[in-house]
Amino acid sequence: MEYSEKNHTFIICAYQENPYLENCILSILNQEVLGKVMISTSTPNQYILRLAEKHNVPIVVNPEDISAVNNWNFAYMQANTELVTICHQDDYYKSDYLKMTLQAVNKSKNMILLYTDYFEDRNGTIVDGNLLLKIKSILNFPLRFKYLQKIKWIRRGILSIGNPICCPSVMFHKKALLAPPFDTTLESSIDWKSWVNLSRLNGEFIYCPKKLMVHRIWKGSLTSQTIDNQVRDKEDYQILCSLWPEPLAKIIFNFYKKSQNSNKQSG
Secondary structure (H helix, E strand, O other), rough: OHHHHHHHEEEEOOOOOOOOOOHHHHHHHHOOOOOOOEEEEEOHHHHHHHHHHOOOOOEOOOOOOOOOOHEEEEEEEEHHEEEEEEEOOEEEEEHHHHHHHHHHHHOOOEEEEEEEEEEEOOOOEEEOOOHHHHHHHHHHHHHOOOOOOOHHHHHHHHHHHOOOOHHHOOEEEHHHHHOOOOOOOOOOHHHHHHHHHHOOOOOEEEEEEEEEEEEEEOOOOOHHHHHHHHHHHHHHHHHHHOOOOHHHHHHHHHHHHHHHHOOOOOO
C-alpha cells in the first residue's frame, strides 16, 4: 500500500494552559503536506477551546484525567487513520516532517513505528550538537540500515543502553499494533518502556536521521518535572534491571543518569 497524507493523523495532546500550544498547532498546520489534525485533552478550558476554534482544529475530550500515559493512549485511539503521530504541546515540527516520514514509510514493508532525529529548543535557542544528542545519534546509527530495522536483538540492544527515541517524533502504524502503544505501568519513563515492549514485535523500527522536529526543554515540561522529583531515576533503573543483570544495570545507569543533567533548567 502506498501511504499518503490522507492516511495520517496528527493528534496534539493539550493539557491545562500551556504557553507553547499555539506554536505546536501552527507547526502542524504549516506542513507541506497535511492530512488530519486533532486536539486531545483531559482538561478542556477556554484557552484550549479558543485556540482550537481559531485554527479550526477539532477537539476530543478524555473524561478521565488520570495520567499522561492515559491521555496519550486515549489520543492514539481517536485516530481512524493507519498512521498516527502523538504530538506534545511543548514541541513543534519542521514543515517537511510529514512529507519526509511518508517517503520513509513507503520504502518499508512491515513498519511498527518510525522516528526521526531532532533539535532541541532551549530558551529560544536551537541546539543540535550537545553531548546528549550526539550520543543518541550514535545509538541510532545501526537503524540507518534498512536490513537491520527488522532485527529484534538490534533494537533491544540499542534500547538496553538508553532511550535514543524522541517520543513526539514517533509515527505509529496502528495496523501493526494490537493495543495502544504506551506502557501504563510507569509514571515517567513511559516512552522508553513502551519502545522496549514494542521492540519485541515482528516488523521494522524505521529511523529517519533527518532532524524533522524540535523538542523544547523548559522547566514546565513533564520530562523536567519527573527528573527533578527523581521519579525518572527509579524507573530508568527498573528498566535497565529488566534488560541486564543488576550489577551491569547499575553501571549503565550511572552513566545514563549523567545525560539527564542537560534537561535540568536553572529557573
